Amino acid sequence: MANSGSADLVIVANRLPVDRVTNPDGSSGWRRSPGGLVTAVEPVMRANDGIWIGWPGTDEDVEPFHDQGMDLVPIALSELEIEEFYEGFANATLWPLYHDVVAKPEFHREWWDAYVRVNRRFAEQAAKCAAEGATVWVHDYQLQLVPQMLRELRPDLRIGFFLHIPFPPAELFQQLPWRRQLLEGLLGADLVGFQLPGAAQNFVRLVRQRVGHKTHRDLVYLPDGRTVRAAAFPISIDAEGFETLARSEEVEKRATEIRDALGNPSKVFLGVDRLDYTKGIYARLRAFAELIADGELDVEDAVFVQVATPSREEVEQYRILRDEIDRLVGRINGDLGRIGRPAISYLHSSYPREEMAALYRCADVMVVTPYRDGMNLVAKEYVACRFDNRGALVLSEFAGAAEELRQAWLVNPYDINGMKSALLEAGRAEDKDVVRRMKAMRKQVMENDVAAWADSFLAELAAVRPDHGKTVRP
Ligand code: ADP
Numbered sequence: 001m002a003n004s005g006s007a008d009l010v011i012v013a014n015r016l017p018v019d020r021v022t023n024p025d026g027s028s029g030w031r032r033s034p035g036g037l038v039t040a041v042e043p044v045m046r047a048n049d050g051i052w053i054g055w056p057g058t059d060e061d062v063e064p065f066h067d068q069g070m071d072l073v074p075i076a077l078s079e080l081e082i083e084e085f086y087e088g089f090a091n092a093t094l095w096p097l098y099h100d101v102v103a104k105p106e107f108h109r110e111w112w113d114a115y116v117r118v119n120r121r122f123a124e125q126a127a128k129c130a131a132e133g134a135t136v137w138v139h140d141y142q143l144q145l146v147p148q149m150l151r152e153l154r155p156d157l158r159i160g161f162f163l164h165i166p167f168p169p170a171e172l173f174q175q176l177p178w179r180r181q182l183l184e185g186l187l188g189a190d191l192v193g194f195q196l197p198g199a200a201q202n203f204v205r206l207v208r209q210r211v212g213h214k215t216h217r218d219l220v221y222l223p224d225g226r227t228v229r230a231a232a233f234p235i236s237i238d239a240e241g242f243e244t245l246a247r248s249e250e251v252e253k254r255a256t257e258i259r260d261a262l263g264n265p266s267k268v269f270l271g272v273d274r275l276d277y278t279k280g281i282y283a284r285l286r287a288f289a290e291l292i293a294d295g296e297l298d299v300e301d302a303v304f305v306q307v308a309t310p311s312r313e314e315v316e317q318y319r320i321l322r323d324e325i326d327r328l329v330g331r332i333n334g335d336l337g338r339i340g341r342p343a344i345s346y347l348h349s350s351y352p353r354e355e356m357a358a359l360y361r362c363a364d365v366m367v368v369t370p371y372r373d374g375m376n377l378v379a380k381e382y383v384a385c386r387f388d389n390r391g392a393l394v395l396s397e398f399a400g401a402a403e404e405l406r407q408a409w410l411v412n413p414y415d416i417n418g419m420k421s422a423l424l425e426a427g428r429a430e431d432k433d434v435v436r437r438m439k440a441m442r443k444q445v446m447e448n449d450v451a452a453w454a455d456s457f458l459a460e461l462a463a464v465r466p467d468h469g470k471t472v473r474p
């Protein structure tokens with residue numbers, strides 16, 4: 001085929017696994033990109049020969065490069081595109097709409113135009129890089145038009161799409177002025193993957209209602225004779241990798257150091273999130289503070305460590321959240337802390353994986369309380385690191401992970417009293433109960449790791465389109 005490249009597997013995601021940063025001395029460097037997509041897809045890419053197309057987090061032009069066994073092809077976004085496509089349509093329109101309108105989505109026509117333009121650039125780059133009959137795997141809500149655009153350019157390709165975040169019910173999706181274009185964009189794929197079966201069902205129902213295609217169960221029949229399958233593939237982590245890290249002497253030593261630095265309280269509660277309004281950070285800190293104010297917990301004996309990675313800091317709702325959390329933590333510590341004993345130890349920063357593993361090892365109660373979350377990999381990372389079968393997980397019913405981690409203390413994050421009870425119960429649970437629950441959750445996480453996820457997606461993609469392309473072995 002003319003104009004085809006040489007990669008048999010092409011990953012297309014908004015972000016590359018590494019992000020361009022400017023060091024304090026003015027030089028440029030790379031650091032790991034934030035978020036669950038990179039945590040999950042990076043080990044898959046390392047295990048395969050292929051290329052990863054994505055934005056390097058800057059408006060500079062960067063040449064393709066090789067990083068730790070991965071071939072990376074950067075796509076530049078201009079300053080205006082960062083504003084309109086990334087901060088605007090992706091993160092102020094789609095993100096809140098797809099997360100149950102936890103914040104109010106904004107609809108602006110110029111943001112949509114930028115979304116179309118940037119999606120086209122990604123599709124064109126993928127078309128250039130993919131070998132004849134290659135597999136192209138497109139990821140997440142920032143790139144929902146890429147499958148259709150790519151199919152028009154390269155009908156020989158086998159195209160898969162995976163949505164890492166929730167797919168909303170029809171009642172919400174219908175608000176989008178560009179709902180039909182987005183559905184048609186996704187239908188360019190042979191296989192559209194979601195975190196949960198309910199999301200796949202929402203999609204098929206919308207396609208029937210809004211695009212008018214015939215559907216049967218999880219299949220959509222297109223007028224050109226093509227069939228598209230929509231199904232759930234719950235994402236996971238490199239569970240063994242996390243466990244190995246957690247077992248290392250350095251991590252063990254660091255976990256002890258962290259506990260010492262916290263004053264050796266009998267209970268350490270932990271939250272780890274991107275600083276995002278969907279994660280329910282404010283409500284969980286309030287619930288913990290009320291337990292101290294009520295006299296149920298004592299700052300001499302319990303501390304809440306909240307680690308929040310800076311995220312999407314130019315988007316207004318994220319700035320508001322940051323100010324709210326700063327004020328709340330200041331107020332709680334001012335009112336309830338004692339000298340050397342803050343109620344909340346708040347860290348607005350990103351840490352290496354070793355430090356995360358040490359924090360997980362040190363936490364008696366892991367608190368994951370999103371209002372809505374596609375999966376939530378933090379919950380799975382915690383479980384993978386607890387090879388000692390200790391540690392209690394408090395988990396929102398509205399995280400995708402709650403479908404698999406049924407033995408967690410499940411909570412409704414909108415119910416502050418319910419969260420308070422769950423925090424107390426998890427903190428006071430008998431060892432026997434904690435071990436029983438953790439063992440069951442560990443079985444689930446260790447047996448269903450990210451390699452199994454990629455395997456099942458790619459095998460299904462090959463099955464949906466057996467007559468086309470080469471089979472990529474995950
Ligand atoms: P999301 O994709 O919405 O950010 P997930 O929980 O699925 O949510 O994934 C978050 C990923 O980011 C996890 O791999 C987690 O370890 C990582 N992470 C979160 N907070 C931090 C932090 N402060 N420092 C380093 N990594 C973090």
Ligand code: F6P
Pocket residue numbers: 014015034035036037038140141164165311312374
């Ligand atoms: O699905 C989670 C996700 O939204 C990814 O798509 C994204 O890369 C990550 O979280 C982090 O967000 P951002 O890329 O906007 O920093």
